[in-house]
Amino acid sequence: MSKPVVELRLWRQFVAVAETLHFGRAAVRLHMTQPPLTQAIAQLESVLGVRLFDRTKRSVQLTDAGAALLAPARDLLSRAQALPATARAAASGDAGRLRLAFVSTVGYSFLPRWVREFRAQHPGVHLELLEATADVQLPALERGDLDAGLLLHSPGFAPAGFEHLRISREPLVLALPEPHPLASARSVSLPRVLAEPLVMFPRRILPSLHDAVFGLYHAAGREPQVAQEAIQMQTIVNLVSAGLGIAWVPQSVREFQRQGVVYRSPPGRAGVPQCETTLAWRGAAAGPLARFVEFARRQASAH
Template sequence: MTDTPNLQRGEWRQWRQFAVLAEELHFGRAAARLHMTQPALTQAIAALEASLGVRLFDRNRRRVALSVAGQALLPEVNELLRRAQTLPALARAAAHGESGRLRVAFVSTVGYGLLPPWVRRFRERWQRVALELVEATSDQQLEGLLRGEIDAGFLLHAPGSAPAGLARLSLTSEPLVLALPEAHPLASRARLSLRAVLDEPLVLFPRRILPELHDAVLQLYRGAGRTPQVAQEAIQMQTIVNLVSAGLGLAWVLHSVRQFQRPGVVYRPLAMPAGQGVPLCETSLVWREGEANPALQRFIEAHRAQ
């Protein structure tokens, strides 16, 4: 297979001259199309042949024909010129965010309901943007943003405690609910009281994942004069729910996690004492301040519109 010609074997202008002459097979007509004199075209073709070390045309006073080497090169040159013609459009599309690459991280809970329709609509609208999705916890996303490994992230945080130094778009705010084993005595109740669950063992996410939310859960117990019994820690919400199903304890999870229907697990809201509220968790799209990726701006605009 013939390698595609490149600039090291001749300039773009020379390849176009070769392609036009190959179409016309007449120096005079080819020179007219190229807006140059016939002697100049003759010299240019001769210089190209010299740089390649082969004859591209067999010519005499009566006829011009492609040589075997010229015939082999012509399809590759035509493809090279076709691709060159697309470069300005590709550059404009990238500059306007209509193409390019976008690396977006997301916490698992966003994947339950919010992420699929958002991604689908964005892909339908901006088909030339290569959207790369990676699942990561909030702390991993912050590190990835700082290192430039991702362009944006869907992460969780307690209301009023969004990560500093990042631009963000708030998407949802939802309360925590309790996940408990289906066979648990409290599972028959439609709503649970805080007093009823204070002494139950917990499956809890580590503090490094969501510091403020972790502290808000612990403060509920401490405010009631209890120290929570953390039986097991787990990072992913799916894992937490699976451990609840195994009977390791109850778990505080996001309201949206109820869509994860794990056999043996039920979800119940909490009835709080007067003056107290259930901890809330906010989901935001975050990115670096001053991020110049035009595709990211399209992504942000799409979510603002929704």
């Protein structure tokens, strides 16, 4: 049979006696009389099964067990005292945990600045970051394993069934191997581009943008020659540098300066797909998530 849990009141009384080493002075500090305090310490010793104080008519001294318990008891009381403020901070969104997923493209643009500024504004929020594509993010948001996700998609294709906030829109540009003739050409011919082998992300991870790129080819009466698929944008760019083909990437990927790769904008960008980055979350935003949504809304409107 387990012993009863020690009440916080008993620990408070123990600390008062341990710090004053005098039952009378400890009772005054606790605004009580001495006999109930003596009884409370005896109760605590009975529950713990150890003697906490050596008492004589002239002195009160901590035993080894009592001395060992003093620091943990002080810490326990300090943490208990902080609980109301912690609860209020969590309820207001100023404390707690925020699990945020992101696609790799935002790492080249606004995410580093966002993380730095959000943490400075909300130091009590523990931000957990996970790099993941949409096919991983959306089921995790459904299960409640994530609080929010930064997703990439074609304009107008924000994920259904989620609350969402558009963060940015940008065009696609070409990533070309540096030795490729188009990399140094005075102008980039779109028909010439469409004839080149393509390094592409699989449709399952980004269906709307995949279909938009393929639509560009089909509108010109061509079928894309996909030479290699890769999931992460940095991997796609690395494969371009290896000469496996060209790639359509969001303009922000230009920040990824890979040796052997040149970024070019297609002529006039007529018919060239654009992409959007969206913050998505499930249900009503509360706590730290509400704080982040407010932060993201301010950032998006400012830019």
